[in-house]
Amino acid sequence: MEVRASPREYDGTFVTTQFGAENVKRAARDEYRKLIDKHDSEDVLVLTGAPTSTDAFRDTLDEVLPGATTPYVTSPVVHATDVLNQTDDRVVLSDALRRELRHRFLADYEWETEYLRQASEQPSFIEDLDRVMDTISWQNISPEETPELREITAALDAFHNWLAEHDHIERGQLIPEALDVLTGDDYNDIVDINAVLAVEFEEFFPLDRAYLDALTGDCDLVCIAEDDASVRRTWVETGAITDYVSFSESRRASGVQPSTRPAATAAYFAEETVVDDPNTGSVSVLAADSGDNQLATIANEIEELIEQEGWGYDDIAVATKQSGSTVTETIESFERSGIPTESATITGFGDDPAIRELLAVARHLAADDDNEVPDHGLELDTDRLARVGEMDQLEDAIRWWATDSGVKERIAERETSLDARSQFGNVRRAFRMAAFLDDTAFLDATWESFEEMLERAHEYASQQNQTSATDLDGGVRVDHLQAIKNTSFKTVFLINLTDSEYPGDPFLTRLFPTERVASMPDYPGVTDLSNTDVDQTFPTDSTASSRPFVQYHAEHARRCLAIGAEAATERLYCCLYEYEDTALEERAQASRFLTAAYADLPWVTDAADPKITSEQAAEEFLLSRVDNALADVRRANSQDVTISLDEVEAELGEIQELLDKSGVRGEELRKALRARVEFANGEVRR
Known part of the structure; x- marks a missing residue:
């Protein structure tokens, strides 16, 4: 306690x-x-x-x-x-460089406690350990009661001493x-x-x-x-x-008092207060069949808002509960739908075509012989590779490749101005990594070393812990809820409002089981709680759990919803899906917080069926018509029910007419529809 x-x-x-x-x-x-x-x-x-x-x-x-x-x-x-x-000549490591050096420092570290020795054999150990170390570093604490935490802190101190010997400092040490x-x-x-x-x-x-x-x-x-x-x-x-x-x-x-319905909903989530209807703004529940369809539905709704209201994409935000991969997956889904995005916490380094190309170059040059050259899926000019491999400095080599191969020109030609600016920033990060290896005496300035560093930065890009806001504008803001606190957007979409997410299960680290973490009094997070701790932190009481640890984190999740809702000035969408994306299609329960708001706040209503405004939504609608028609015919055969084949024929005829008018794009969709039918019939298509 x-x-x-x-x-x-x-x-x-x-x-x-x-x-x-x-x-x-x-x-x-x-x-x-x-x-x-x-x-x-x-x-x-x-x-x-x-x-x-x-x-x-x-x-x-x-x-x-x-x-x-x-x-x-x-x-x-x-x-x-x-x-x-102003006072210190040490080099401040970026988050990517800090992660790289810590990974190398811990690779051969000898652990004394049995638990950490066994855990170190797991592939994700250093990644999980890094997150705990990062938390301890930022809080500048020294756990005393838990042996494993004491040893982790000792390893962190040794890492800091190692950095100091080489005139480096990590961001967690700055304050x-x-x-x-x-x-x-x-x-x-x-x-x-x-x-x-x-x-x-x-x-x-x-x-x-x-x-x-x-x-x-x-x-x-x-x-x-x-x-x-x-x-x-x-x-x-x-x-x-x-x-x-x-x-x-x-x-x-x-x-x-809250002057809009989104603000009044935020106050309800935060303090469980119900005010008179402000009669301004809207709060809608936007439901989809599955998690993937949820993002497609949101994308379609965004396009409709842009078209009807005349807003810009930067007037809209989409908020997730967690940072990292959830934000990245949302960004990727929107970009496939043609919607520009921005983020203050995700750099896009892990899904950048320019970085993938530079990584392919590094992998090729890091290989010892032709048999070890990986299949990177990119055609690389062998003469250019040979010249790059002969250069003495990694930074000079990678900069020359980017210039001579036209990386920058290709970025400018194929990307929007927002995406191009983001990719240019990622390429500059790759340059800085190469320069870091060139200038750091205790690291090998080899292609093998650069490939390892770039690979790790690419792999962990979605988990980057930003310590300053990324200067981007022009796209839909996609971030976790804490990152949009005290910002303002005309529309905010809160996604995944299911009970498995809000409140979900308490989670602090993968390094220790949750039950053990909950009893650690010196863990760098809220654990070992009493009912008094919960009551003194939150005015709300929306969970039936009798365990303070579970109750505390449930109320924390509810407050996160309040922060997200407060960012909406005109429209708030509470988004969820009906079925989990699993083979069993388990039904997803709506968040208890959303269910309570739906019952207590009369202005929280179901969203109207959106018009089809995005190309992806149009394709999904078209393909779903075929799926529905096939399902209706099967149900008629197996369940002895009657359907009108005339209606099915008429609907499919309208689809054929639409495809005839759509030129090349229509022919592509016609092939997709044909494949859909053949797949449903169990036919094998080469």
């Missing part, structure tokens, strides 16, 4: 706001206006609770400043980076290292601010709060915290932020 230290005392003002992004932004503007009345805007630093929120608050506070002046908005980790850049600088003699030479406004203060980790304390010194300090809104901090710490801090002055900002 968590033992709480004495509250950290601040000489400043603590402002609390009623739940709701509108209230938070109003309070931020009011407090910022007061600060710039006393200080120049460049002397007022604004810190956000998460890197992904900086753009949103920069736009919010920009309304206060006259002319072209821009507010100084950043996050603790980015500010810590700036501090160390602790910068904190040491701020508490030293160089403070006045580094810090040049007169006031600090901390927004999203409810999300500040203990280390963030210590950093803020050291940073502010004699500055004016104002912190703004939103009620019942913490999702980032409450993953590692129970209770309200007020349990951990005290201020010389506190006040309550004036708040307003």
Whole structure:
């Protein structure tokens, strides 16, 4: 059970706001206006609770400043980076390079505890271990009670010492290292601010709060915290932020009731409050047959909104519960439908044609002889490969290939401006990896080493842990729920609102069984809970479980829905599917949170059947007509029911007429339909 230290005392003002992004932004503007009345805007630093929120608050506070002046908005980790850049010559590793070096460091590490020795034999061990180490590093904690966690922390310390020997530092060390600088003699030479406004203060980790304390010194300090809104901090710490801090002055900002139906739905998820119907905006339940069809249905709905409302793709967001592969799969599905996407947490490195080409080059040159050259599926010019292989520097070689083979030109020709910019960024990352090997004495600057690094970055791209927001715009925003907190979109789609996902089962790591993690008092996450911990953290009570651990994580999942719903200003879609994508076609239960909202909120209604507006939806509809017709005929034969063959014939005739008018594309669909019928009849098609 968590033992709480004495509250950290601040000489400043603590402002609390009623739940709701509108209230938070109003309070931020009011407090910022007061600060710039006393200080120049460049002397007022604004810190956000998460890197992904900086753009949103920069736009919010920009309304206060006259002319072209821009507010100084950043996050603790980015500010810590700036501090160390002034005082430290060590190289700050990117997430990809940190993962690569940690993987190499741990490859031959000798573990003492029996559990870790056995676990190290599993293929996913280093990946799972890396995530736990990353969490420990970012929180700067030292577990003391669990032997395995003590040993993992010792290995992390050894890794940090190894990096220090080679003048490197990982991002998880930035805030602790910068904190040491701020508490030293160089403070006045580094810090040049007169006031600090901390927004999203409810999300500040203990280390963030210590950093803020050291940073502010004699500055004016104002912190703004939103009620019942913490999702980032409450993953590692129970209770309200007020349990951990005290201020010389506190006040309550004036708040307003939700002005739209999406906002009122968000308040219901967060606090279980039911308000009068705002009569503005809409909240719709969008259901599909399966998980795959859910994404196709959303894509079709997006195209209809673009066509009918005249919105841009960047007016729309699609939010998942988890980061990583779920976000990547959603992005890939939309791109197949022709919908441009963007993400603040996923770089697209793992599904980039340019990266696949550079990886194929590295694989070819890393092979010892012709028999070991892998079948990469790409035709590579052998003369160009030979010249690249003769170059001394990896970076020079890979840059020359990208230029001489026309990689950049091909990206510009085949991709939209948004996708092209993303792919150019990925190619630059590959260049930096090659340069890192060239410049790092303790690593081999060989094609084998580069291939290994690029391979791992490609494989784990969907799991990248961004520490700053990616600067992209122009596409549908696809991210996990925490990453869209305090952002605003005209429409938000919350996907996979099934009970297996919301609340789903508590999950913290694959390294240890969940039951064991739940009893670890020193695990770097919320475990070993009491009923009091749950009650002090959440005002909602929507699960029948009597186990505090399960109940806590269920309420946390519900709050995540609140954060996602709050990002919608006009339309909110709660999306789910009827059947799991399994051979048994198990029925998926709607999330208990959605079921309760459907019963308690009269404005939550079923979405109307959408018009077919995307090409993918048109194809799916066309193919489904054939499937339905075949199913009807079989059912008539096996169940002794009567159907009208005239209706089936008429419908298929209309499809044939449509295909005749569709030219080459129609002929392609005709072949697909023919294959569909032959497959259904059990025929083998060569």
